[in-house]
Amino acid sequence: MQAKPVMPGARFDFEKFRLRPFIDRLIEIGEVQVHEQPVSLARLSAIIESTPKATLFRSVGPQKFEMVAAVSGSRRRLAAAFGVGEREVTHEFMRRMNNPQPVIDVPSGDAPVHQIVIAGEEVDLTTLPFHLQHELDGGTYISSAIDYAVDPATGRSNVGCRRLMLRGRREMRSNLTGPTDLRQIYIGCVERGERLPVSFAVGSHPLDYLAAGLRIPGQEFGLVATLRGEPVPMVRGITNGVPAPADAELIIEGYFDELGFREIEGPYGEFFGYYGAPHIDPVFHVTAITMRQDVLHQSVRHSGSRMGQTETANLGALNAESAIWRTLRAGNIEPAAVYAPPAANGRQHARVAIRRTVPGQARIVIAALLSIPVVRHVFVVDDDVDVFSDEEVEWAMSTRFRADRDLLVAPGYPGTYMNPTAGEDGTMTKAGFDLTAPFSTGIESLVARASRFEAGTTRYRTVRQALESGPKYFAQILEALGSDDGREIALELDSLREEGVLIRLENSGQWALRKSPEDSSTSQSAAATD
Numbered sequence: 001m002q003a004k005p006v007m008p009g010a011r012f013d014f015e016k017f018r019l020r021p022f023i024d025r026l027i028e029i030g031e032v033q034v035h036e037q038p039v040s041l042a043r044l045s046a047i048i049e050s051t052p053k054a055t056l057f058r059s060v061g062p063q064k065f066e067m068v069a070a071v072s073g074s075r076r077r078l079a080a081a082f083g084v085g086e087r088e089v090t091h092e093f094m095r096r097m098n099n100p101q102p103v104i105d106v107p108s109g110d111a112p113v114h115q116i117v118i119a120g121e122e123v124d125l126t127t128l129p130f131h132l133q134h135e136l137d138g139g140t141y142i143s144s145a146i147d148y149a150v151d152p153a154t155g156r157s158n159v160g161c162r163r164l165m166l167r168g169r170r171e172m173r174s175n176l177t178g179p180t181d182l183r184q185i186y187i188g189c190v191e192r193g194e195r196l197p198v199s200f201a202v203g204s205h206p207l208d209y210l211a212a213g214l215r216i217p218g219q220e221f222g223l224v225a226t227l228r229g230e231p232v233p234m235v236r237g238i239t240n241g242v243p244a245p246a247d248a249e250l251i252i253e254g255y256f257d258e259l260g261f262r263e264i265e266g267p268y269g270e271f272f273g274y275y276g277a278p279h280i281d282p283v284f285h286v287t288a289i290t291m292r293q294d295v296l297h298q299s300v301r302h303s304g305s306r307m308g309q310t311e312t313a314n315l316g317a318l319n320a321e322s323a324i325w326r327t328l329r330a331g332n333i334e335p336a337a338v339y340a341p342p343a344a345n346g347r348q349h350a351r352v353a354i355r356r357t358v359p360g361q362a363r364i365v366i367a368a369l370l371s372i373p374v375v376r377h378v379f380v381v382d383d384d385v386d387v388f389s390d391e392e393v394e395w396a397m398s399t400r401f402r403a404d405r406d407l408l409v410a411p412g413y414p415g416t417y418m419n420p421t422a423g424e425d426g427t428m429t430k431a432g433f434d435l436t437a438p439f440s441t442g443i444e445s446l447v448a449r450a451s452r453f454e455a456g457t458t459r460y461r462t463v464r465q466a467l468e469s470g471p472k473y474f475a476q477i478l479e480a481l482g483s484d485d486g487r488e489i490a491l492e493l494d495s496l497r498e499e500g501v502l503i504r505l506e507n508s509g510q511w512a513l514r515k516s517p518e519d520s521s522t523s524q525s526a527a528a529t530d
């Protein structure tokens, strides 16, 4: 989608997708730890990592920056970004993806992010809160900014998410080594001896981060609008002409120079929870910094021992889940539920609940999902297990999984970027875990849950009347009589037993009335020996 000319009279609510009001919303729902006391830049990352919540710092470093971190670090916070419940978030994500929205150019004078403009010689990156994020990182970072670029060769717009390493007062390095579109665009520029202008937005809504994580063949700026669910106002860079959201907190404008990959970037704590080795990357020259008057700075929680709390994992999980839904639906399989646990870095583990119709269906799900490059382990459960619950999946693993029968090992898949399990030949092994129960209708295949009753459903006055309508579990008798107790039911059953008319069904243990005197294989006396 190309940036469009200004629509006459178009009005934007520049606060709606601004980071600051979103943080206010997160505070309301108890998702933010607020630090009122001053904190030094060097101490930030330890505090950020000490809590599963987002952190809001009121005063960071000598410049007293207001700064927020780990905004997208939980499913609850991402659900709040979409305005839906945690279980609906991927459905909402997919729904919005099916409803593309446009990009609209707004003039600089309307753009809140142009309230303050620092350009040329005035630019000094050390006035921004670059900080050491992981103890062995190669330097201080702003991580992560959302980059906006237009391929000079094709006119295609590209959006991604990139870390920025402080190099000097007006230069940064970034990681363009990973297999991304921005890397390809830059390589093309270097081959033609051209610079690549890029604008980095710092301080963005989680939906913009989700858009940045997507890769599509066409115009990408529109992805930001599409995930927001409405047009995105974009303003052209004052010094590089590259559009970026006019409602961002801060934008760093500039260009990657034409000299190519020439300086070491990293090491840096990566999205698998390990350090990524240093690699050779290009240099970015800053030509302007623009920001809101009351700018809220942002740091992204990238790596660490608790991957489930990182933003890389939580954002990646929604991408993985939508890929899983799409893949299964393409194979005419409608799963009951899908979850990609962020602790497994949000990409590698797929949990799928299925409503089984024929034996062996779990195998079809496993085979389909192993075709998704990033998915390495697939866990399939019946829909009586909650895929969002570690406890229930662990339980299914312990009671339904038999390794000699239910494990599918699939070696020889191409190793994905930075995957720590890839072997020297570059391949990795995938596996499927069939955690579904053996096909059976017996009571032993049913999950024992607490009984729940609907009030006001009295249909019979006596147990005898209830059983005349057919065999019943104890709970069904309780419900049929509208009982709120149960002990009186036991006494009524005992009277029927003494009368000699009560039997138990052998497999289910349901209570029933004897149809004839010969009806004894399931007699109450047999059950009485239980």
Ligand SMILES: Cc1cc2nc3c(=O)[nH]c(=O)nc-3n(C[C@H](O)[C@H](O)[C@H](O)COP(=O)(O)O)c2cc1C
Pocket (backbone or CB within 6 Å): 144, 158, 159, 160, 161, 162, 163, 174, 175, 176, 177, 178, 179, 180, 181, 182, 183, 212, 213, 214, 215, 300, 302, 311, 312, 315
């Ligand atoms: C928080 C975060 C930081 C990221 N940092 C980088 C990075 O520095 N370099 C990189 O190549 N990819 C990084 N990624 C992944 C890319 O943003 C992602 O692959 C994106 O789709 C690339 O976009 P592109 O292919 O359109 O350029 C990061 C992702 C997240 C969520």
